[in-house]
Amino acid sequence: MLSSARKLWRRGRDFFPVEGFYFDRPLVVLQSDDWGRAGLRDQEGLEHLRSAGFALGGRPYDLYTLETADDVAALQAVLNRHCDSTGRPPCLEANFMVGNLDLARMEADGFHQIHLLPLAAGLPQGWHRAGLLQAYREAIDDGIFHPALHGITHFCRAAVERELLADGERAEFLRALWRAGTPYIHWRMPWIGFEYWDPEQPVVERFLPAAIQQESIGQAVGLFSKLFSMVPKSACAPGYRANDDTHSAWARLGIGTAQNGPGTLTPPHLDRHGLLQLYRNVEFEPATDPSFCVENCMGQADSCFARGVPVIVSIHSIHFHSSLSGFRDRTIALLDQFLSALEARHPDLLYLHDGDLQQLVEKGFFENVHATTRVNVIRKKYSKRQTRQHAKAK
Ligand SMILES: [Zn+2]
Numbered sequence: 001m002l003s004s005a006r007k008l009w010r011r012g013r014d015f016f017p018v019e020g021f022y023f024d025r026p027l028v029v030l031q032s033d034d035w036g037r038a039g040l041r042d043q044e045g046l047e048h049l050r051s052a053g054f055a056l057g058g059r060p061y062d063l064y065t066l067e068t069a070d071d072v073a074a075l076q077a078v079l080n081r082h083c084d085s086t087g088r089p090p091c092l093e094a095n096f097m098v099g100n101l102d103l104a105r106m107e108a109d110g111f112h113q114i115h116l117l118p119l120a121a122g123l124p125q126g127w128h129r130a131g132l133l134q135a136y137r138e139a140i141d142d143g144i145f146h147p148a149l150h151g152i153t154h155f156c157r158a159a160v161e162r163e164l165l166a167d168g169e170r171a172e173f174l175r176a177l178w179r180a181g182t183p184y185i186h187w188r189m190p191w192i193g194f195e196y197w198d199p200e201q202p203v204v205e206r207f208l209p210a211a212i213q214q215e216s217i218g219q220a221v222g223l224f225s226k227l228f229s230m231v232p233k234s235a236c237a238p239g240y241r242a243n244d245d246t247h248s249a250w251a252r253l254g255i256g257t258a259q260n261g262p263g264t265l266t267p268p269h270l271d272r273h274g275l276l277q278l279y280r281n282v283e284f285e286p287a288t289d290p291s292f293c294v295e296n297c298m299g300q301a302d303s304c305f306a307r308g309v310p311v312i313v314s315i316h317s318i319h320f321h322s323s324l325s326g327f328r329d330r331t332i333a334l335l336d337q338f339l340s341a342l343e344a345r346h347p348d349l350l351y352l353h354d355g356d357l358q359q360l361v362e363k364g365f366f367e368n369v370h371a372t373t374r375v376n377v378i379r380k381k382y383s384k385r386q387t388r389q390h391a392k393a394k
Contacts, residue, residue: 016383016384017381017382017383018269018381018382018383018384019269019270019379019380019381020266020267020268020269020379020380020381020382021267021268021269021361021377021378021379022267022307022308022309022377022378022379022380023308023309023310023360023375023376023377023378024308024375024376024378025348025349025350025375025376026305026311026342026346026348026349026350027310027311027350027352027357027375028084028090028301028310028311028313028342028349028350028351028352029093029278029310029311029312029313029351029352029353029354029357030090030091030092030093030313030315030351031092031093031095031236031259031278031280031312031313031314031315031354032092032093032094032095032314032315032316032317033095033150033236033238033314033316033317034064034095034097034150034154034316034317034318035067035094035095035096035097035136035147035150035317036066036096036097036098036100036119036136037066037097037100037150037154037317038066038100038101038123038124038127038181038182038183039061039064039065039066039182039183039185040056040062040063040064040065040182040185040324041065041126041127041180041181041182042065042127042128042181042323042324043323043324045126045180045181045182046324048179048180048181049176049177049180049182052176052179052180054176059187060287060288060318060325060327061185061186061187061288061318062185063321063324063325063327064185064318064321065321065323065324065325066123066127066129066132066321066323067129067132067317067320067321068129068132068322068323069129069130069131069132069134069135070322071320071321071322071328072132072135072136072139072320073135074320074322074328074329074332075092075139075144075320075332076138076139076142076144076145078332078335078336078339079091079092079144079339080142080144081336082336082339082340082343082351083343083351084343084349084350084351085347085348085349085350086350086370086371086373087370087371088143088350088351088368088370088371089143089144089351090144090339090351091143091144091145091146091351091352091353092144092145092146092315092353093146093148093234093259093353093354094136094139094145094146094147094148094317095148095149095150095234095235095236095259096119096136096147096148096149096150096224096227097119097150097151097152097153097154097238098118098119098120098149098150098151098152098220098223098224098227099116099117099118099119099152099153099220099223100116100117100119100123100124100183101114101115101116101117101124101153101178101183102115102116102117102124102125103117103124103125103126103178103181104124104125105117106178107125107178107179111164111174111175111178111179112164113161113164114153114157114160114161114164116152116153118223118226118227119133119223119227120133120223120226120227124181124183125181126181127181133227136228137228140228143368143369146234146353146354146355147224147228147230147232148232148233148234148235148236148259148354149217149220149221149224149232149234149235149236149255150235150236150237150238151195151196151216151220151237151238152195152216152219152220152223153195154184154186154194154195154238154239155183155184155186155192155193155194155195155238156192156193156194156195156196156197156198156199156208157195157216158198158208158212159191159192159193159198159199159200160174160192163191170189170191173188173189174189193206193239193241194237194238194239194241195216195237195238195239195241196208196213196216196237196238196241196242196243196245196246197239197241207241207243207245207246208245209245210245210248210249213245213246213249214245214248214249214252217235217246217249217250217253218249218253221253221254221255231253231254232255233254233255233256233257233354233355233358234255234256234257234258234259234353234354234355234358235250235255235257235258235259236258236259236260240260240261242258242260247271247273247275248273250273250275251273251274251275255275256274256275256276256354256355256358257275257276257277257278257354257355257357257358258271258275258276258277258278259278259280259354260277260278260279260280261279261280261314262279262280262281262282262283262314264279264281264384264387265279265281265303265304265307265309265387266279266281266309266382266384266387267279267307267308267309267380267382267387268309268310268357268361270361276354276357276358276361278310278312278354278357279312280312280313280314281300281303281304281309281311281312282297282300282301282304282311282312282313282314283297283300283313283314284297284313284314284315284319284334284335284338285314285315285316285319286319286327286330286331286334287318287319287325287327287330287331288316288318288319292334294334294337294338294341297313297338298338298341298342298345301342305346308378310352310357311342315331315335319331320332350373350375352366356368360375360377361377364376364377
């Protein structure tokens with residue numbers, strides 16, 4: 001009974017109009033997840049796992065490692081070659097994982113429990129990324145990175161702790177990865193879930209209880225502040241798995257914008273917590289999308305501009321990794337093409353980060369070192385169902 005009432009309510013809600021924000025100039029935001037998240041360590045870690053029986057290379061995320069200071073510099077250089085109609089370069093909303101596994105402490109107690117290492121304190125045992133934290137900070141000072149919060153573990157800690165306690169095959173699988181300096185490879189073990197979402201619980205209990213989410217997000221905000229000497233103003237939940245409790249915790253901790261995954265042409269809108277909800281609508285993911293091409297991205301961008309919706313590009317950090325793959329150089333070349341095409345086709349283009357968009361919605365203008373820019377903000381009702389139809393039509 002409860003379940004069918006819930007379904008009916010959800011279906012009704014899709015027709016219920018919500019007030020969205022539309023704009024009369026082409027706006028472009030770049031959102032990027034997973035910065036600071038350690039994956040496969042290096043060539044030695046790769047060989048270690050291969051000799052332990054892992055046939056790595058089946059999917060791009062097998063080669064997910066971690067950016068280097070050079071990777072950040074290469075991204076910074078390409079973004080600095082571009083500018084919008086006010087002379088401002090594109091700025092990447094970079095969502096950071098502010099912790100990793102403390103593999104040294106975990107090894108010391110036989111990999112029987114999880115210990116966390118703040119990113120501000122460096123990388124796990126065996127990892128080397130000279131100058132990486134400094135490179136992040138320089139990119140922020142340069143206005144090329146606008147740091148935001150992704151989370152601490154990315155996986156659901158409760159799910160992993162349950163498997164460690166059960167001490168079966170799954171625990172052994174995790175320990176084999178940990179011995180090679182790799183926290184996890186999600187597609188090979190989707191049961192680890194996402195930070196606020198435990199996939200093997202009954203459907204209505206998958207999101208972690210509000211109090212646990214609140215505590216974890218509070219801890220993440222503290223670690224973020226230590227890392228960057230500022231509090232995060234925007235957040236994106238790992239795996240896009242956020243519910244009303246996540247949004248409530250973010251809002252209480254001073255976060256103003258919530259990032260959502262792609263698939264619709266939903267305009268920015270305010271939720272009941274006062275958070276500005278943003279939805280990605282152009283997927284720029286060349287290393288993981290076999291059908292990727294710049295023309296498709298331009299087509300998706302045109303659909304957004306035609307409706308007065310900001311282009312919000314999704315581009316994960318994996319595309320800028322170079323140490324175990326050639327992802328970075330291809331991405332940089334394609335991104336260069338994409339930005340050039342946008343600038344050529346739209347002489348009144350504006351590059352913004354989430355904070356600018358929030359300011360624009362609140363005040364009708366946004367300010368930065370380059371300019372104070374006014375844009376007409378149009379408030380218009382839409383229903384969820386309309387944004388789905390638009391997405392299908394493109
Ligand atoms: Zn992520």
